[in-house]
Amino acid sequence: MLKTRARFSFSFGGTSIEAYPGDSIGVAMFRAGIRIFTRSFKHHRARGLMCVSGNCPNCLMNVDGMPNVRVCTTPAKAGMNVTPQNVFPSLKFDWLSILQKLDWLMPVGWYYKIFTHRFIWSIVSPFIRKAAGLGKAPPIINNFSSTTAPYDHSYIHTDVAIVGGGSAGLTAAIENAKQGSRCVLIDDQIALGGYRRFGTVDTNKNENLIQQAMSEKQITILSHSYCFGLYEDRLLGVVQLPNDNTQGESVTHIRADRVIIATGTFEAPLLFENNDLVGVMLSSGVERLIGLYAINPGHQAVVIGDGARAEHIASLLQHAGIEVVSLVHSEQVVSALGSEQVTGIQTVTTRINCDLIVVCGHLVPNAGLLHQAGASLEWVDDKGAFIPTHLPSGIDAIGDVTGEHITPAAGPSSLNNDSKRCYVCFCEDVTTSDLRTAIDEGFDQIETLKRYTTVSMGPCQGKMCQLSSIEICAHKSKRSMNETGVTTSRPPNPSVSLGALAGPNHLSVKKSPLHNEHKELNAVWMNMGDWKRPFYYSRTRATTMQACIEREYRAVRERVGVIDISPLGKIEVKGRDAGKLLNLVYTHRFGNLKVGRVRYAVMCDETGIILDDGTISRLSDEHYFLTTTTGNTEFVVQWLEWWLIDTNWDVHVINVTGGRSSINLAGPKARDVLSQLTNVDLASDTFKYMMCRQAEVAGAPATLLRIGFVGEMGWEIHVPADYGVHVWKSVLEAGSSHDILPFGVETQRVLRLEKQHVIVGVDTDAMSNPYDAAMPWVIKLDKEDFIGKASLTTQQSTSVHERLIGFTMINDTHLPEDGAVLVCSGAPVGRVTSARFSFLNKTVIGLAWINADLAKEGNSIAIRINGNPAPARIQQAAFYDPSGDRLRM
Amino acid sequence: MSFRIPCPQCGTRSAYEFRFGGEVLTRPRTDADADAWYRYSFARKNTMGIQTEWWYHRLGCRQWLQVVRDTKENRVLATSFIEKKEREDCA
Secondary structure: OHHHHHEHHHHHHOOEEOOOOOHHHHHHHHHHHOOOEEOOOOOOOEEEOOOOOOOOOEEEEEEOOOOEEEEOOOOOOOOOOOEEOOOOOOOOHHHHHHHHHHHHHOEEEEOHHOOOOOOHHHHHHHHHHOOOOOOOOOOOOOOOOOOOOOOOOEEHHHHHHHHOOOOOHHHHHHHHHHOOEEEEEEEOOOOOOHHHHHOOHHHHHHHHHHHHHHOOOOEEOOOOOOEEEEEHHHHEEEEEEEOOOOOOOEEEEEEEEEEEEEOOOEEEOOOOOOOOOOEEEEHHHHHHHHHHHOOOOOOEEEEEHHHHHHHHHHHHHHHHHHHHEEEEHHHHEEEEEEOOOEEEEOOOOOEEEOEEEOOOOEEEEOHHHHHHHEEEEEEEEOOOEEEEEEEOOOOOEEEHHHHHOOOOOOOOOOOOOOOOOOEEOOOEEEHHHHHHHHOOOOOOOOHHHHHOOOOOOOOOOOOOOOOHHHHHHHOOOOOHHHHHHOOOOOOOOOOHHHHHHHOOOOOOOOOOOOHHHHHHHHHEEEEEEEEEEEEEEOOOOOOEEEEEEEEHHHHHHHHOEEEEEOOOOOEEEEEEOOHHHHHHOOOOOOOOOOOOOOEEEEOOOOOOOOOEEEEEEEEEEEEEEEEEEEEEEHHHHHHHHHHHHOOOOOEEEEEHHHHHEEEEEOOOHHHHHHOOHHHHOOOOOOOOEEEEEEEEEOOOOOOOOOOOOOOEEEEEEEEEHHHHHHHHHHHHOHHHHHHOOOOOHHHHHHHHHHOOOOOOOOOOOOOOOOOOOOHHHOOOOOOOOOOOOHHHHHHHHHHEEEEEEEEOOOOOOOOOOOOOEEEEEEEEEEEEEEEEEEEEOOOOEEEEEHHHHOOEEEEEEEEEEEEEEEEEEEOOOOOOOOOOOHHHO | OOEEEEOOEEEEEEHOEEEEEEEOOOOOOOOOOOHHHHHHHHHOOOOOOOEEEEEEOOOOOEEEEEEEOOOOOOEEEEOOOOOOOOOOOOO
């Protein structure tokens, strides 16, 4: 039936592979005669299709640049480019397969045994990193400029989420939908129906269930999607793999009132020598190839197993035209024969030639999600399986995952097997011999055994090896299965690509009301928190950044400049008790601040650490105007509101950051410019430094603060956002006769550094208190109470360990990076927090933290730049205008 | 961390809408001894089990609430806007 439909092709390592609609990549390759799909992690052994259900690690390949794709369950698409991974140079001939002959060099835990000296590791690690491992990470996609991000996220809230689209899951979905519940059904295979899809029993009934579920409006079906985690409060993480309509993977967050796990069982391999040869397949994998794709995986088969299951498989093979040479009980098996592909099997009594070994393995309840969510797994002897019990509330398990229909597969035949080729863990090449050695070495608890041998830590996350490793551990340490226990299940399982978790880029961007003005002035942008701010304004193409900044710098120092400070946090605090609140949360005293005055303000937490700084202006008796650091605005508002809870104080805190457009006009000619736009008397004896007024500027209602972050006479002008552009343009026009220039953040940083003005969060960190930061004058310990008073009282009298100092570099124009180390006699004694080239004396200046005993005026220090110490000198007073005369002009 | 918090104002929402604000503590009186201030400022109980803590609904009503949470199970037992913050001196 399949062959009547249109064929298409994709590329595998340069050759063209034909596929039919409905094929997975791996199945199409298998049909084309490809048998070796991967080379193993450590020994580079040839591996071929084994489970054909997306559980084992044997078919991981690179598909269109994405590494580690399970090709056996990934639908083939025309034009795909599929390449093998971890092969040198090809799957068929991999010279690193020599590694299996050298495995005596790599015993279990060999990292700990051999690399006992750093020197050895430095020589060997490049080789190990190349030889071991999986696919290579894809190149970084720069999502920031792309509007068509390949990944997506979506959210679903539902009554019931059902994981597993087999007959149990379908039935549950239909029943719940009939009772009026909204259901989401998640299935990880190419088509719904579970194992009944390729069986011979109840196929019509199954088909009916699928049709019913698909036509039920209350049921949302996420097919070809896998659930990688069941988190608190029944949140499911689901990856929807790309289909015909979508470009990339999508992570769906599903919140359900009830979760039903119907994940069924999977088959795990049996232990015998060479159990990893190409041509040794799990019975369910063979069923899939024959039942779903009409592909015969071999000509002469040996079936390992007993009972009804083995007989069923044997008859299936015979029906398909495969000769069943023998049916062997698992206890009889000694070894599979062949160098890479199966040529026969050695039993206790005889040797049989064949090209396919079909293993009826352990049926393991797929209970990982239940275990993650907090269910226990208990060993039940007569099922030969760990069965989930004690399910958390709101989570149910139905169908085969509960252990119904499971019978033990094979006796513990190979638990004494000490072969170096009897693989327990196919992901990490861990053998029975490795596990037994590790247990002999004392790692006899399942969790330590896992960590020491890495068993169950590979891409399949223990699906293939967990049961066998527990059996070996229990057997050898003479404990029961329940005493041995299972290792903890943690999400994500199966793995999720980091791109899918990150999702599309939804960075929020905040723009100043003056954004378009800056654009027209050729602003070079920088990101500050969420804000876009002009870094500097570029001139002609030939003008360097440094030249542009120097030009802006000279305008401010010699004439007048203007900067947009709209992103600055702005908070109005109003009410009878406003002063009381500010007295409590700021270290300085504010209740006594006179109307019309501005004061620098520092906020600490109870441990005395600086949280934020800014200015507080008293506009009227019950009206204060606060500015905060750009990134801290929300935090400060929340902090103020928190301290207000339960006080019954009459205070209103209003965040007006977005409602104001703010500029700082600064420079010796600032008064001349501003006086053209306002009637307020700006004379130095009436509008003094650190005073504030409410006035009209260019006709707009404005709050004027006379402060000097950049070290010149200047005014902050805050106006309603709608007037921002008008005021900005008016200021530029009024300043044109003085050749006014707008300046950017970088210029502002040079200007403020020459004044040694600290930026909280840049020059201070989560360990800085005001004493260490050399501003003890902001703390008023004689206040009755304020946040941090108790801690700061202690810190005042205890010795300071580090101090913030200014430094000038001597004879060196190299700029130390942020965090550059200060050295003294070869030992680190501090770190640079800010450094800039100062146009003042044509030297590099900066701020740094240094051990307190070295923080003396004029001391010589050394800063490590590019590995070499560069000389510098401590200067604790401002580099520019230390007396502050220029602020008061 | 995928649990939900029933906000008294907005209803049950993902914990990601909220900001954690720490254990609910009692601020000592200004005349308390250094040890009391030390314990209040630096020592945290880190209860494994039920504790009362502050959360701020930043992507909702923008109000502070108190949440009674089982930290072991990450299960929220009760939430409320606070009538009485157990702080002895706020004058």
